[in-house]
Amino acid sequence: MTKKNSVKKKKKKRATKSNPGSDVQREIRQAAARFESFRGEPAKYATKVTLPPAPRVLLTIGECTGIMYRTRRDGQVDNFLHHFARKSRPTLCCTPDGKRLYLLDGAYSVTDRGIEDTG
Numbered sequence: 646m647t648k649k650n651s652v653k654k655k656k657k658k659r660a661t662k663s664n665p666g667s668d669v670q671r672e673i674r675q676a677a678a679r680f681e682s683f684r685g686e687p688a689k690y691a692t693k694v695t696l697p698p699a700p701r702v703l704l705t706i707g708e709c710t711g712i713m714y715r716t717r718r719d720g721q722v723d724n725f726l727h728h729f730a731r732k733s734r735p736t737l738c739c740t741p742d743g744k745r746l747y748l749l750d751g752a753y754s755v756t757d758r759g760i761e762d763t764g
Contacts (some may be wrong), residue, residue: 682757685719697745703738709748710734712760725759733762 677688711728718725729735735751752764 679755683755683759684717685757686717700740700745700747702741703747703749704741704743706737706739708734709737709751712748727760729753730762730764732764 673691677691680688709729711726713724713726715722715724717723729751733752735748735753738747738749739745740747753760753762755761
């Protein structure tokens with residue numbers, strides 16, 4: 646008589662999926678908090694945007710040494726110019742049709758003080 650080995654089968658645990666809506670809500674709260682600390686005023690609303698598909702090919706333009714932008718901070722509209730430190734500079738790229746710009750890599754963060762180098 647042959648004895649059968651009894652092997653208990655373990656139940657497979659289902660992968661828990663997060664609700665994509667909750668991820669979006671978390672990102673909206675995070676964006677609102679960064680907006681408020683950066684701009685010095687409360688975020689009043691969020692706008693849904695449709696992003697174009699990520700390009701498969703980019704043209705490297707070169708090293709981005711600085712960026713100039715206009716925004717309202719603490720109730721005043723002003724122009725700001727950030728010069729990237731040598732080790733923090735991102736690479737400036739564009740789509741093959743030349744219609745969209747991208748900053749790739751670099752070592753910087755957007756904080757309540759503006760763009761800050763971290764490299």
